[in-house]
Structures are given as structure tokens and as C-alpha cells.
Amino acid sequence: MSKLVHLKSLVTIVFLIHSYVINCQLRLPALMSSGMVLQQNDTVNLWGWANPSEWVYVKPSWSNQKDSVKTDNGAKWQIKVKTPVAGGPYTIHISTSTVNINLSDIMIGEVWLCSGQSNMEWSYQHGLQSVKEELPTCYNNRIRFFNVPKMTSDHMQDDIHGKWEVCDSNSIKWFSAVGYYFGKKLNQDLNVPIGLINASWGGTPAEPWVPATAIERVPVLLSASQKLSAFEWWPHKPGKSFNAMIAPLTKHNIAGVIWYQGESNTKTYDTYQLLMTTLIDQWRSAWKNDIYFNVVQIAPFKYGNKNIGALLQESQLKLLTHPKTGVVVITDLVDNIRDIHPANKYDVGTRLAQWALSETYHRKGIAYRNPLFLSAKPIGTKMELTFEHCPDEFISKGEKIAGFYISGEQEHWHAAEAKITGNKIVVWSDRVFSPKHIRYGFGNTIIGNVFSIDGLPLAPFRTDRWAVDQSEEKE
Numbered sequence: 121m122s123k124l125v126h127l128k129s130l131v132t133i134v135f136l137i138h139s140y141v142i143n144c145q146l147r148l149p150a151l152m153s154s155g156m157v158l159q160q161n162d163t164v165n166l167w168g169w170a171n172p173s174e175w176v177y178v179k180p181s182w183s184n185q186k187d188s189v190k191t192d193n194g195a196k197w198q199i200k201v202k203t204p205v206a207g208g209p210y211t212i213h214i215s216t217s218t219v220n221i222n223l224s225d226i227m228i229g230e231v232w233l234c235s236g237q238s239n240m241e242w243s244y245q246h247g248l249q250s251v252k253e254e255l256p257t258c259y260n261n262r263i264r265f266f267n268v269p270k271m272t273s274d275h276m277q278d279d280i281h282g283k284w285e286v287c288d289s290n291s292i293k294w295f296s297a298v299g300y301y302f303g304k305k306l307n308q309d310l311n312v313p314i315g316l317i318n319a320s321w322g323g324t325p326a327e328p329w330v331p332a333t334a335i336e337r338v339p340v341l342l343s344a345s346q347k348l349s350a351f352e353w354w355p356h357k358p359g360k361s362f363n364a365m366i367a368p369l370t371k372h373n374i375a376g377v378i379w380y381q382g383e384s385n386t387k388t389y390d391t392y393q394l395l396m397t398t399l400i401d402q403w404r405s406a407w408k409n410d411i412y413f414n415v416v417q418i419a420p421f422k423y424g425n426k427n428i429g430a431l432l433q434e435s436q437l438k439l440l441t442h443p444k445t446g447v448v449v450i451t452d453l454v455d456n457i458r459d460i461h462p463a464n465k466y467d468v469g470t471r472l473a474q475w476a477l478s479e480t481y482h483r484k485g486i487a488y489r490n491p492l493f494l495s496a497k498p499i500g501t502k503m504e505l506t507f508e509h510c511p512d513e514f515i516s517k518g519e520k521i522a523g524f525y526i527s528g529e530q531e532h533w534h535a536a537e538a539k540i541t542g543n544k545i546v547v548w549s550d551r552v553f554s555p556k557h558i559r560y561g562f563g564n565t566i567i568g569n570v571f572s573i574d575g576l577p578l579a580p581f582r583t584d585r586w587a588v589d590q591s592e593e594k595e
Contacts, residue, residue, distance in 0.1 A: 145171045145195070146219040151372045155284035157227045157264045157315025159373040160206045166214070167198035167371055174216050181211040182228070198371070203228050206312035227264065229313030230306060231374045232476075234299035235329065235366070236381030237354075238322030239416070239468075242461055244293040250466050251297050255289040262312070263287035263303050265295045268319035271364035272328070272355050280368040284315075296320060298416070301469025302378055302476075309477055317374070319365045323354035325384040326392070329366065330399045331406075332359030341398065344391040348384075367406065376412030376480060377403065378472045382436060383418055383460055386428040392435040397442050412480045414446040414472050415439055417579075419454045419462050420565050427588045429564040433580055437492075446475040449490040452517075452577040457565040471576075487574030493581035496558055502548040503555045512573045514540045521545075523568025525559040528552045531586050533559065538570075545570070557584035564593070 148168040158164050170176050170191045179186040182204050189199040208227035215221065234240055244251040265285045271277075285291040292300060296318045303314040321328075327335060327345045335341045335358040348356040355361055385392050400413045417436045423429050439445050448471045453464040462468075474488040491510040496503050503526065526536040526549045534549045536558070547558055561568040561580035570578040 145169065145174070146176070146214070146216050146221060148214070148221065148223075149279045149368070149371075150282050151266065151280070151284075151317075151369065152223070153284055154224045154226070155264060155286065156223070156266075157229050157231050157284070157313055158203050159231050159375060160203055160228045160312065162203050162373050163200050164203055164373045165198055165371045166201055166212070167196070168214075169195050170197055170216055171195065177213075177215045179213040181213075182207075206230070206310075208313060227262065227313035227315070229262070229315060230310065231315040231317070231372070232299075232303070232306075233369065233374050233377045234296045234302070234316055234318045234320060235377060236320050236379050236416075237324045237384060238320075239383070239419075239461055239465075240296050240298055240318075240320040240378075240380035241322045242465060243295055243297050246461070248297050248463060248465060250463070251292065251300070254292060254300075258287060258289055258292050260287045260304075260307065262314065263300075263307050264313070264315045265291050265300075266315070266317045267294060268317065268365050268369070270321050272360035273364035274360075276331075276363045276367040278368055280365070297465035298380055298469045298472070299378065301466050302472045303469075305470050305473035306476065309473070309483065310481060317369060317372075319361075319369065320380075321354055321361060321365070323351060323384055324361060324381070325356055325388075326381055326395050326399055327358045328355045328361035329381075330358055330395065331362050331402050332357075334398050334402050335359070335395075338394070338398065340391050341395055344388040344395070347388060362402075366403065370403075370406040373409070374407065374411055376414065376476065378414050378416070378476075380416040380468070382432050383421070383429075386418075386423055386432045387425070389428060389431040389435050392432060393438045396436075396439055400439075400442060400445060410444055412444050412446070412476065413442075414448065414475050416448050416450060416468055416472065419450050420457050420567050421454075421460050422457050422593065423564050424593060425590050426593050427563055427590055430562045430566075430580060431588060431590075434562075434582070437579055437581075440492075444479070446479060446488075447490075448472055448475060449577050449579045451561055451567055451580060452569075452571070454567060457567075487572065487576060490576045491570075491572050491578045493560070493579070493583070496583050498555055499546070501553050501555065502546050503558055505545045505547060505558065507543065507545075507578070510543045510572045510578075513542045514545060514578070515571050515573055516540060516569050517571060518569045521568075521570060523561045523566055523570070525562070526552050526555050527557045527559075527584070528554050529556050531584075540570070557582070557586075559584070
């Protein structure tokens with residue numbers, strides 16, 4: 121009799137385990153959970169895993185329309201659902217014949233990815249006073265965060281760890297400060313829920329964020345990637361971060377990307393423009409969408425070699441020729457040229473938001489483009505410079521205009537005098553009688569003080585294409 125009881129108990133346990141395994145087959149990715157933000161006015165993906173050849177039913181509360189999809193032989197399912205205009209909270213009911221999952225508190229709005237290296241990663245945890253001041257008033261149920269943990273992989277992954285969190289005095293402490301200020305501005309101006317996904321890793325060059333195959337098939341990019349040094353704190357090989365931290369995100373529709381990175385690519389500045397356009401195109405291909413991509417130009421900093429920061433800035437500015445790509449200049453937001461992490465993240469995030477509001481959301485009357493050098497012509501012993509994106513006039517912040525250098529036919533650079541004449545600038549030096557070329561703000565630590573009347577700094581530039589001194593800097 122005892123053996124029979126034991127056998128019945130064993131059968132019951134086996135049945136329960138079998139039932140549990142079957143029930144657990146309906147699984148959702150971390151991104152697709154309660155509290156998430158979905159892109160508004162779009163056809164978004166909902167996806168997951170279930171038993172092979174099993175029907176999965178999806179019913180969102182904004183439409184109350186029930187749709188179904190059959191799981192493939194790899195136990196995967198995916199379905200497309202139309203989203204309405206911004207709003208919420210909503211629910212989504214997902215089920216099979218044996219399992220029900222109810223997702224709640226779902227918002228419909230605008231979703232952006234925040235990525236790059238440490239200046240994007242920097243948060244309250246890194247001692248930012250401005251974020252500390254936000255804590256008493258930062259709660260906002262219409263701003264949601266998702267932090268992607270640091271991971272690498274040799275192969276593309278389809279899920280990650282992490283969870284959606286409402287912006288409050290705890291979650292903000294761990295989230296990108298630049299991302300938060302960007303999202304806060306969008307939320308205020310668009311009056312829609314904002315979803316922010318942070319996938320950043322301090323110290324990383326851009327190569328780990330690009331699929332390895334995309335770098336391997338371009339010899340100059342492959343050669344540049346092989347020059348990168350290994351460090352114990354971050355990956356440097358192509359594809360490692362993309363596979364683990366970006367690929368799992370690509371089914372979740374987004375409006376665009378904000379990107380703050382470049383300091384770790386200063387020694388390979390000459391291939392950076394091609395590297396970044398490759399990254400942008402690869403990400404757009406992965407999302408199957410021409411997502412907007414807004415880049416922060418690196419700030420002045422005392423690097424170990426002369427001018428490598430300026431050359432990287434120059435490469436970044438060339439990204440403006442790439443479709444739907446913006447570049448935000450922040451040369452004025454530096455309080456210490458020996459700190460590679462400028463503390464002012466508020467203005468960085470705000471300028472990124474101004475670019476998005478103007479280019480992505482077509483809001484009028486917002487100043488967002490930095491003045492850019494257009495042309496130079498000699499007038500006697502002086503040079504007259506003209507610019508784009510400064511229709512009114514320039515202003516200087518300081519008693520004297522700083523940051524200009526001038527040279528004649530021979531490469532001898534001299535600090536220059538400058539005068540603003542409306543939206544043009546005249547530059548000269550008593551030591552140069554036949555001026556040929558101008559540089560402005562061109563150097564690792566050279567900071568100019570010329571701005572548009574809207575307060576946006578003139579972007580660093582040079583008119584020459586001479587070889588640039590990259591020798592070791594001395595104290």
C-alpha cells in the first residue's frame with residue numbers, strides 16, 4: 121500500500137512539473153512588460169516565446185481587437201499591432217490555450233534610445249549635483265526608464281535583463297542624466313509619455329557597438345579596430361556590445377537615438393566618420409526604420425596627444441551630411457579641461473531635445489543648429505568669414521573674442537584678433553600680412569567664445585588641410 125501511495129505521489133509530481141513547463145512556455149522579453157512605453161501612431165512588434173505550433177492571442181485595450189499568431193518551430197512568435205496617438209495607461213492581454221498574461225500600466229508615446237560611453241552613462245551616482253537638485257520634484261509617471269545592463273556576446277541575443285521604471289527620486293539616480301534631461305524636455309514640450317532606454321558603457325570605443333561583420337568587410341575600419349587597446353573595464357572588439365545590448369532592443373520601435381561617445385576613438389579619428397555612418401546605417405537596418413540619430417560632439421579635454429580631440433570633433437561634425445543625423449556642439453559647457461566628464465548634463469540633454477523637437481517633431485521657432493563655417497575670403501590683410509545657421513548676428517561672451525588663429529601661405533599660426541560684423545566675422549593679425557587660413561576653437565583645449573544670438577556656440581573649424589601636430593602634450 122505504501123508503494124502505491126508513493127507511486128501516485130510520484131505521478132502527481134511529474135504531472136505538476138510537466139504542467140509547469142508547459143505553462144512557462146509563454147514567455148515575454150524584458151522590454152515587453154507592464155509599465156512599458158510603446159511608440160505612438162505606429163505599427164509595433166509584440167513578441168515572445170511559446171510552445172512550437174501553438175496559437176498566441178493578443179488583445180490591447182486601446183482597440184479591444186483580438187489578434188492571433190502561431191508560434192514557429194523555433195518556439196518564437198511575433199505579431200504587429202497598431203498603436204493610437206499618445207495616451208494611457210493601457211493593458212494588453214496575451215494568452216495561449218493554457219496561459220494568460222496581463223500587461224498593465226502601458227503608455228503610448230515617444231521612445232528614444234540613449235547610448236554611447238561614460239558621458240551618456242553619467243548619472244546621480246557619479247556625483248552630479250544638478251540631478252540631486254531634481255530629486256524632490258522629479259516624479260513623473262509619463263517618463264519611463266529602462267536600463268540595459270552591461271553585457272557582451274559573440275552572437276546576437278534576443279533578450280536582456282532589466283525592467284521599465286517610472287521616473288522618480290530613486291530610478292532617476294541610476295539613469296543617464298543626459299537621457300533624463302532630454303526626455304524631460306520632450307515630455308514638457310510634446311506633452312506625451314516618453315520612454316527612454318539607456319544602453320551605454322563608459323570607456324567603450326564605437327567599434328563594439330557596430331556589428332562585427334560590418335567592420336570586417338571594410339578594410340580601413342578593420343585596420344583601425346585592430347589598433348584599439350584592450351582594457352579591463354570595457355570591451356573594444358567589434359560587435360561585442362551590439363550583440364548583447366542593442367540587438368535585443370531592435371524589435372521595440374523607437375523614434376530615434378541620442379549618442380554621446382568619441383573620447384575613446386580620438387586616436388583613430390581619421391576613420392571615425394566612416395565608422396559612425398556605418399554604425400548608424402547598421403542600426404537603422406536592424407530596426408528596419410530610418411530612425412533619427414543625434415550625436416553630441418565631444419567637449420574640450422586635455423588629451424595625451426595634441427589636437428586629437430579637435431580632429432575627432434571635426435570627424436563628428438561631418439556626420440551632419442548623413443541623412444537624419446544631427447550634431448550638438450557643447451564646447452561652451454566645460455568647466456575643467458582636465459575632466460573628461462563635464463558636469464553640465466542639463467544643457468547637453470536640452471540641446472539634444474531641441475534638435476529632436478525641430479527635426480523629428482517639426483516644431484517651429486526653436487534654435488537648435490550651431491553656426492557652421494561656410495567660406496573665407498581675404499580683404500587686404502584680413503579675412504572675412506561667412507557662416508551657415510546664423511541669420512541674424514553673432515555675439516561674444518567676454519571682453520575680447522577668443523579662439524581664432526590665422527596663418528599665411530607658410531604654416532605659422534598666430535593668435536588672431538577678430539571683429540563681429542553682423543553675421544560675419546573679420547579676422548586678422550599684425551604678424552600676418554597675406555592671410556591664407558583660419559582656425560577657430562581647433563585644439564584639444566581651445567575654447568572659443570562666439571555664439572549665435574540664440575546662445576548656441578560657433579562650431580570649431582579650420583580652413584586648411586595641412587597636417588596637424590599630434591605630438592605628445594607637455595604639461
